[in-house]
Amino acid sequence: MELIITEKDNAARRIAEILSEDSAEAERRNGVNVYRWGDKRVVGLSGHVVGVDFPPEYNDWRDVEPVELIDADITKSPTKENIVRTLRELAKRADEAVIATDYDREGELIGKEAYEIIRDETGVPIQRVRFSSITEREVKDAFAEPDDLDFDLAAAGEARQIIDLIWGAALTRFLSLSARQLGEDFISVGRVQSPTLKLIVDREREIEAFEPDDYWELFADLTEEGQSFEAQYFWDDDGKEADRIWDEAAADEAHERLLDADAATVTEVRRRTRTDEPPAPFNTTQFISAAGSLGYSAQRAMSIAEELYTAGYLTYPRTDNTVYPDDLDPEELLEAFTETGAFGEDAAGLLNLDEIEPTRGDEETTDHPPIHPTGELPNRSELDDDEWEVYELVVRRFFATVAEAATWEHLRVVADANGCQLKANGKRLVEPGYHAVYPYSSASENFVPDVEEGAELAVSDVELEAKQTQPPRRYGQSRLIERMEDMGIGTKATRHNVIEKLYDRNYIENDPPRPTTLAKAVVEAAEEFADHVVSEDMTAELEADMAAIASGEATLDDVTAESREMLDRVFEELHESREEVGDHLQQSLKADRTLGPCPESDHDLLIRQSRHGSHFVGCDGFPDCRYTLPLPSTGKPQVLDEECEEHGLSHVKMLAGRDTFVHGCPQCKADEADESEDEVIGDCPDCGEGASSETTRGEGGETAEAGGELAIKQLRNGSRLVGCTRYPDCDYSLPLPRRGEIEVTDERCEEHDLPELIVHNGDEPWELGCPICNYREYQARQAVDDLVDLDGLGERTAEKLEEAEIETLDDLKTVDPDDVATTVQGVSADQIREWQQQAGAEAAD
Numbered sequence: 001m002e003l004i005i006t007e008k009d010n011a012a013r014r015i016a017e018i019l020s021e022d023s024a025e026a027e028r029r030n031g032v033n034v035y036r037w038g039d040k041r042v043v044g045l046s047g048h049v050v051g052v053d054f055p056p057e058y059n060d061w062r063d064v065e066p067v068e069l070i071d072a073d074i075t076k077s078p079t080k081e082n083i084v085r086t087l088r089e090l091a092k093r094a095d096e097a098v099i100a101t102d103y104d105r106e107g108e109l110i111g112k113e114a115y116e117i118i119r120d121e122t123g124v125p126i127q128r129v130r131f132s133s134i135t136e137r138e139v140k141d142a143f144a145e146p147d148d149l150d151f152d153l154a155a156a157g158e159a160r161q162i163i164d165l166i167w168g169a170a171l172t173r174f175l176s177l178s179a180r181q182l183g184e185d186f187i188s189v190g191r192v193q194s195p196t197l198k199l200i201v202d203r204e205r206e207i208e209a210f211e212p213d214d215y216w217e218l219f220a221d222l223t224e225e226g227q228s229f230e231a232q233y234f235w236d237d238d239g240k241e242a243d244r245i246w247d248e249a250a251a252d253e254a255h256e257r258l259l260d261a262d263a264a265t266v267t268e269v270r271r272r273t274r275t276d277e278p279p280a281p282f283n284t285t286q287f288i289s290a291a292g293s294l295g296y297s298a299q300r301a302m303s304i305a306e307e308l309y310t311a312g313y314l315t316y317p318r319t320d321n322t323v324y325p326d327d328l329d330p331e332e333l334l335e336a337f338t339e340t341g342a343f344g345e346d347a348a349g350l351l352n353l354d355e356i357e358p359t360r361g362d363e364e365t366t367d368h369p370p371i372h373p374t375g376e377l378p379n380r381s382e383l384d385d386d387e388w389e390v391y392e393l394v395v396r397r398f399f400a401t402v403a404e405a406a407t408w409e410h411l412r413v414v415a416d417a418n419g420c421q422l423k424a425n426g427k428r429l430v431e432p433g434y435h436a437v438y439p440y441s442s443a444s445e446n447f448v449p450d451v452e453e454g455a456e457l458a459v460s461d462v463e464l465e466a467k468q469t470q471p472p473r474r475y476g477q478s479r480l481i482e483r484m485e486d487m488g489i490g491t492k493a494t495r496h497n498v499i500e501k502l503y504d505r506n507y508i509e510n511d512p513p514r515p516t517t518l519a520k521a522v523v524e525a526a527e528e529f530a531d532h533v534v535s536e537d538m539t540a541e542l543e544a545d546m547a548a549i550a551s552g553e554a555t556l557d558d559v560t561a562e563s564r565e566m567l568d569r570v571f572e573e574l575h576e577s578r579e580e581v582g583d584h585l586q587q588s589l590k591a592d593r594t595l596g597p598c599p600e601s602d603h604d605l606l607i608r609q610s611r612h613g614s615h616f617v618g619c620d621g622f623p624d625c626r627y628t629l630p631l632p633s634t635g636k637p638q639v640l641d642e643e644c645e646e647h648g649l650s651h652v653k654m655l656a657g658r659d660t661f662v663h664g665c666p667q668c669k670a671d672e673a674d675e676s677e678d679e680v681i682g683d684c685p686d687c688g689e690g691a692s693s694e695t696t697r698g699e700g701g702e703t704a705e706a707g708g709e710l711a712i713k714q715l716r717n718g719s720r721l722v723g724c725t726r727y728p729d730c731d732y733s734l735p736l737p738r739r740g741e742i743e744v745t746d747e748r749c750e751e752h753d754l755p756e757l758i759v760h761n762g763d764e765p766w767e768l769g770c771p772i773c774n775y776r777e778y779q780a781r782q783a784v785d786d787l788v789d790l791d792g793l794g795e796r797t798a799e800k801l802e803e804a805e806i807e808t809l810d811d812l813k814t815v816d817p818d819d820v821a822t823t824v825q826g827v828s829a830d831q832i833r834e835w836q837q838q839a840g841a842e843a844a845d
Contacts, residue, residue: 012044109157178582210471216251231422264417276406280361281370289478298496322361336375406433474512488540521588601625630717684708
């Protein structure tokens with residue numbers, strides 16, 4: 001039997017279909033799909049099925065000093081036991097094996113893990129096949145010419161695993177213990193993560209330190225024969241053309257002169273033609289940048305690209321290459337698109353060009369080609385909207401690289417108006433070239449009429465605009481990845497994951513990423529007490545060492561030993577400052593939770609967490625001051641910059657996935673509830689008039705007085721509900737929306753004799769109806785019996801989760817979100833936590 005091992009199940013299914021010519025059948029072994037035809041068996045792993053860790057005696061953070069981890073032994077153990085068991089069972093029956101994991105450092109290491117599992121069972125020949133796209137041609141060609149596993153490349157991946165484990169675990173434990181921040185809220189540090197975080201924090205420092213300068217710009221409309229265009233005042237600054245006026249008096253003087261101008265005389269007309277060259281082929285960084293302009297995060301863009309690669313529609317999306325290989329025939333690839341409705345006309349137009357010569361970028365490597373379509377075409381119905389949008393982006397980028405250059409005609413007009421120089425720059429697209437097939441690059445035109453020198457133009461709409469210089473912009477995700485690439489931080493395969501981890505660890509928020517107070521504190525502590533932790537030089541040096549392992553110029557043992565020595569030096573720096581580091585981090589963590597002054601003491605109010613996990617606002621002077629305010633029960637609170645003018649307290653946002661909302665000032669919410677009056681709308685169905693005696697029970701089961709009524713209530717935590725007026729003796733209640741004015745109408749429910757409610761929030765009123773009927777309908781909609789019942793979890797995602805052995809709601813409730821996010825493409829850790837909450841589980845961290 002020939003055993004074939006791929007990196008994931010969907011790749012196994014695709015390769016089995018190709019090699020068997022669609023005759024393969026799937027069978028389940030230990031919950032794992034095995035594809036079979038004839039004497040062939042194909043099994044997909046789930047990424048890494050073997051993990052590195054410390055021995056169990058190092059697990060207790062309080063009993064083991066972090067520095068001890070530096071020289072601790074590293075153990076390997078299965079992380080996906082059912083897959084490993086299946087692989088062992090199949091290996092025992094195999095006459096030969098083929099490793100067909102992804103062709104990169106990580107894929108080679110995953111292949112080596114499979115190699116070692118097979119070797120434990122049998123000595124059969126094991127070969128390696130490599131391909132850059134899972135298409136029929138490439139897969140069959142690869143299997144026709146198998147190679148050997150590259151143990152040097154795999155060792156480079158293993159070195160990264162070991163080094164990241166040691167650095168991350170030792171430093172994470174040190175900072176967390178120093179700050180007394182354990183459990184779910186531990187302080188995470190990483191070899192690549194921390195220098196990346198410093199990039200974001202440094203940019204935020206630039207923004208915060210920026211002091212704006214005032215300047216002015218002066219504009220006027222010029223008109224000839226009914227054609228108007230805008231022109232800008234400029235002046236000669238020691239031979240350089242300047243259009244920002246830095247002196248207010250000079251700006252006012254120029255403004256007055258221009259207002260007094262009767263006309264402007266054209267003194268210069270300059271025409272030129274510019275060639276706009278097509279873009280280079282996509283490498284990973286440029287693909288992420290282009291997808292980012294369409295609104296996709298780096299993580300999401302790569303997840304979609306990987307799905308399209310596995311399906312055979314795109315080449316491998318992790319590549320530095322920007323030069324197509326010699327064996328790529330652009331005409332043949334264009335021909336494949338000519339019969340498609342979405343791309344046929346453009347592909348045919350490109351085939352009609354006199355010459356088809358693809359562009360070339362600056363980077364040429366030999367592992368994978370640039371990202372491009374394979375020529376195996378999906379039906380539009382096979383892809384969801386996001387997948388199609390990304391697929392079209394890649395197709396059109398390929399089209400652009402084989403298209404002609406665009407031609408622009410530029411027209412510069414200069415005119416004099418009462419001694420004021422005015423300029424206008426127009427541009428017109430003469431030959432669209434690649435813009436005709438690639439609508440993602442700017443092709444906007446600016447109209448300026450073709451006037452002649454000496455022409456007299458009317459002057460109107462003179463406007464002086466006061467402006468200020470702006471601080472540098474925060475890095476968007478794609479720009480951040482470019483900076484990481486420039487500085488040698490991380491690799492093309494890991495950079496987008498690093499950014500996602502910073503979000504998951506609450507180090508950054510929003511998009512573009514903004515550092516939290518905790519992030520600034522961690523960077524500040526590292527800079528002061530152990531600069532190597534956030535140094536890009538350190539991580540770039542280690543990346544270079546790992547590249548040396550891959551090329552056979554260094555060994556895994558040498559590089560990991562050097563890394564341990566480096567970390568030893570870091571701990572020497574940290575050892576004497578442990579107390580200072582802890583105090584600094586604790587103060588910063590408190591700042592992240594501080595709302596403002598307590599009304600009953602000279603302390604601050606902080607966001608606190610009860611022993612049961614719920615959040616509330618409490619005084620920092622506890623137990624001397626016991627002042628508290630409630631917070632909503634849904635979501636995790638985040639302190640915002642916006643402050644309440646009346647109480648001086650920061651507003652609070654509740655982070656709850658798609659249900660995230662701004663709670664506002666907790667004191668205002670409590671005061672509003674205290675001042676509101678309950679609005680009675682009918683009898684309580686549990687204890688009101690007509691309720692059965694069996695349900696009319698008080699606390700302890702004793703018979704309670706009947707006569708309870710339902711009323712609309714405003715709670716101090718900002719929630720609203722319909723509840724019984726006899727609370728707490730009767731706790732019957734129904735939820736109401738948090739926002740909007742509630743109108744109680746004269747229409748009544750025939751079944752429950754309650755008024756129909758309307759919620760006014762925005763343009764369209766929401767006819768909520770009878771609150772009991774509405775809640776029943778809500779419960780029916782929210783009923784979760786299967787994975788696909790969860791909000792945002794469709795059939796395709798359910799299939800991916802099943803491949804990771806998450807087949808039921810009970811499976812989902814017990815998994816670690818971070819582990820799942822690393823193995824299931826297109827699913828984030830936060831999304832898993834949200835689904836866990838929907839499924840009724842306590843979300844793991």
